[in-house]
Amino acid sequence: MTLQASGAPVRYAITSEWERVPYYRNVHQSYDDELPRDPRQWTRENVAQWLNQVTSLHNLPEIPSSRFLMNGKALCLMSPSMFLSRVPLGGKLLYKDFQLRLCAALYSRS
Numbered sequence: 001m002t003l004q005a006s007g008a009p010v011r012y013a014i015t016s017e018w019e020r021v022p023y024y025r026n027v028h029q030s031y032d033d034e035l036p037r038d039p040r041q042w043t044r045e046n047v048a049q050w051l052n053q054v055t056s057l058h059n060l061p062e063i064p065s066s067r068f069l070m071n072g073k074a075l076c077l078m079s080p081s082m083f084l085s086r087v088p089l090g091g092k093l094l095y096k097d098f099q100l101r102l103c104a105a106l107y108s109r110s
Helices: 015-028 044-057 072-076 080-086 091-106
Strands: none
Touching: 044 072, 044 091, 072 091
């Protein structure tokens, strides 16, 4: 028996990351009213506010603000392992949340 490749692309997930960005914006709209839309414009205070919002939204343990004494531009330079080293329980979630916000700002049509 031989396998033949079809001409259709293979989809590994129900939706792609890019299709979820508008959904993400709608779900988190109530939390995002005080934060600038573009994370690159965040101040240290905005980063602390974002940490509080994400931890309360996802019921994570409180994160000491001393672990993220930086602005949004510095967060953009952080890798997933850097998030995990600062927050072992929830670092991946923080990284994903931040990247979705950054992508929403970069690729918004408004």
